[in-house]
Amino acid sequence: MSNLANTYTKKERNMYLAGMLGQNMIYNIVNTGLYFYFQSVIFLPAMAIGIFMAIARVWDAINDPMMGTIVDKTRTKWGKCRPYLIFCPAVICVVTILCFINGRYVDPKLGGNPTTNILIIIWAAVAYILWGMSYTIGDIPLWGITALMTEDRNDRANILALARIAGGIGAGVVMLTIIQVSQSVGKSLEAKVSDTSAATQYGFIIVAIILTVIGSALFQLTGIFTKERVTQSEEKYTMKENFKLMWSNEPFRKLLISSVVRSPIMLLGNVAMTLLNYYYGDFGMKDYTIFLIILGGAIFIAQFVMSAVAPKLCEKFEKKKVYNLATLISAVCFGLIYVVYLVAPTDLDKPFWVAVLFVLFAGAGAGQGALNVLQSIIIADAIDYEEWKNGIRPDGVFFSGQSFATKLSSGIASIIQSIAFAIIGFSGTNVENCNLALQNGAHFKTDFPEYSSVMFFLCAVPPAIGLALSVIPMLKYPLTNARHKEILDSLIEKRHSVSENTD
Secondary structure: OOOOOOOOOHHHHHHHHHHHHHHHHHHHHHHHHHHHHHHHHOOOOHHHHHHHHHHHHHHHHHHHHHHHHHHHHOOEOOEOOHHHHHHHHHHHHHHHHHHHOOOOOOOHHHOOOHHHHHHHHHHHHHHHHHHHHHHHHHHHHHHHOHHHHOOOHHHHHHHHHHHHHHHHHHHHHHHHHHHHHHHHHHHHHOOOOOOHHHHHHHHHHHHHHHHHHHHHHHHHHHHHHOOOOOOOOOOOOOHHHHHHHHHHOHHHHHHHHHHHHOHHHHHHHHHHHHHHHHHHOOOOOOOOHHHHHHHHHHHHHHHHHHHHHHHHHHHHOOHHHHHHHHHHHHHHHHHHHHHHHHHOOOOOOOHHHHHHHHHHHHHHHHHHHHHHHHHHHHHHHHHHHHHHHHOOOOHHHHHHHHHHHHHHHHHHHHHHHHHHHHHHOOOOHHHHHHHHHHHOOOOHHHHOHHHHHHHHHHHHHHHHHHHHHHOHHHOOOOOOHHHHHHHHHHHHHHHHHHHHHHO
């Protein structure tokens, strides 16, 4: 590696990681908490949720590359990514809170006002779409700036690995608090609010606001304290040209296809908290914290370990091999989770089966940890390839592909989930009736087996199939480690040669 490489300081690295942690808190407040809130707290119909989330993802298909193009055209004294990171967190904070400030849907058959119900759904849909747009404005620059903070490929790989760990911590904080704490706060409000459902809603709103403000404050640190170092080309491209650019870049194209194919993996984030809360906690009637810590901890700890190890593995082995092996390991573990449920559908809270699930969740999480880091590293490599080949660095556009794949995957997962829940009737008033039954002493895993079966299926089988198929596009990934090193060394020499001649 050339010793000319310009790179970030420890303070910049730490502030970037704090921002990544905060941004992932916000993402999971919506990705994990909002669907649960819509479904189990304000009782929106499952298909209504699926439809407006699908509309949001169709718009994101346009919005993400559009934002990537805007970022790549940006030239300011702060750079091209930092301006958005300075001004965007406050906007995201407000819009995230607006997603939760909503009424409760009441079935017209039970006295609900149809007009009010429609307005509640419209509010949820508009707020969610606006959230997706504002989140994109911050997400693409947040990832794109990593390719601008350093010229050293090892430093870049390390900060991307640490970013995934920081993001995982942010996600873990939300998953451990937003539902459990919201229900506790809601119960404490029941004496002041005669309506139990209303108390639960107020508890959720209070916790969501607190977590959102904390996450946004941390996110703000990245824009304030980071610095862009890599010299930018003055050449600018239209969005149409950028679409052609993305598709013509073979390393990026294969990764993007693979990322979209494995989209059912997002079902885990959508369904897991609902499953844990109902199966192990009977919707807050029992303390399920220990199971959340054990099973959630298995995923997160394994993700953290593999996020840290993945860059080292990529130094010793081809990225393609590490990527495909991690994908297949994760696929097998996900598939086995449903097999375990079929074997012991009502006994998964027993120590033996909890231990078995711990191992499987850890294997699935390890694979995901490696994949998350490798995706970001491969995108950064593809940007280097494009600069070497055509003389431009499409950081914003290419990292918009990561954002697009993530949100499209979430949208596909939401549609699958909504259709499945609508088919079995876990929607609207039925969810409210289920909650009331559990409050009156029913047990989810024995009294609602059709619900628990579908939830376990969604968390395991579609993710396993998607992961297995996502290996296919990467079998002939063309950019070897040795070839990328040659390209990056050549770019660094060229940049510094131009800089010396300019001086």
